[in-house]
Amino acid sequence: MIITDTHTHLYSEAFDDDRKEAIEKAIDLGVKRFFIPAIDSTYTESMLKLEKDFPGHMYLMSGLHPTHVKENFEEELAHVEEMLETHSYYAVGEIGIDLYWEKKYLKEQQVAFKKQIQLAKRKNLPIVIHCRDAFDEVFEVLEGEKGDGLRGIFHCFTGTLEQAKKAISYNMKLGIGGVVTFKNGKMDTFLDQIELKHIVLETDAPYLAPTPYRGKRNESAYIINVLEKLADIYCVPNEEIAEITTNNSKDVFGV
Template identity: 70%
Template sequence: MITDTHTHLYSSQYNEDQDLMMQRAKDAGVSRFFVPAIDSSYTEKMLSLEKNYPGDVFLMMGLHPTYVKENYLDELAHVKKWIDQKDFFAIGEIGIDLYWDKSFLTQQQEAFSTQIKWAKEKKLPIVIHCRDAFDEIFEILEAEKGDNLKGIFHCFTGTKEQALKAISYNMKLGIGGVVTFKNGKIDTFLNEISLQNIVVETDAPYLAPKPFRGKRNESSYITYVIEKLSDIYQLPVDEIAKITTQNSKDVFGI
């Protein structure tokens, strides 16, 4: 059993072949697909996915930091409405992104803190999006840390020191296609991080691993991530899949 802990299955890039793409993933051994939210415009697509693939697709709810704009309070109200009326498996993806635009930093910080509080109230894990914002993310995690907070640092691309700090806040590291890149860097120290702290993901349709880098990603390609981790940890592929899936169960509770 393989778990893709982060895949945007509702992407328009799958409009023409979604069923085939899902079947390829299942044929590759992927049996659990965790789907993050972005903003309110994707909610209906996410609910349709859950209906079309019962028992395979598990939904999160949250406001993605790059979608924190002038209407962010309305978007947060949408998140709160849905988590109050339906069961989700995480609050995500949430966080701070200063790569594209720094002008909404204050609002991103507020949205991140607010959604963490909701996660703790609902006893749900969080899935963190962090880009050029480790210090800002850690500052908020330091304020919110506790036994009632856990989750995943999605698409982790930081240093060993940042990895250890993330783990100290009860976060697993979400490892995807970047680990296969020559300039990815995380492969240089990952073997010093216990595999118990690792989950695997694709972030499909983004960040396809080698040999598909630059092309559309899909959940079946997670096997290339697992093969790279097998090389890094010197463990059989099946063992990597088993341990990382168990880690995902520890996070999501299923």
């Protein structure tokens, strides 16, 4: 059984004390493929080291996270473009709009999101979308960019059935993580109305740990809890969830 974690920040400082052990634990459980989203240029070096230390398991993305869009966002976007020219990446992400923490840089976030979508199209790469308290704003940008070349993952999807269908209409898979295991998450009330071909698994480690680890540091090994919850929701064996979602990730990332 090969499991794919399509979104995990294994270079995070949260893993500085036991990174190797945490990754090997996940690999032993069948998590063989880890897709690593970017935040900003300060993490590039640690991401490249992660790829070097675990060859054949780590697949990097390049991008500017919306919460890190500040006055210098044009410089950061130039770094993203430079990295895409000089190294192999499998997606542009994570990118999008986040209005949870502040709305001061909404305009800049919209510009950065749009520019990075266009960059992904030019490079024939998928995008990985971060959306928090900003479904309308994200969908507005996607509407303007829909069509040939637009594809990717709506990371950490926590919206409604209607929003799920709209995301899928833009050629996005839904990244399902720990929230699906929360009692108040509500995802389990409608997810079975979405075909499995639209679903990929993720952890967003070290964030959003699933039940029973909620509130603790998340790790890629805990994707097993997400997989088991989906097996319950869809009434299929764990192995089928692993196979379908891994194949879906291959469709997105091309590897």
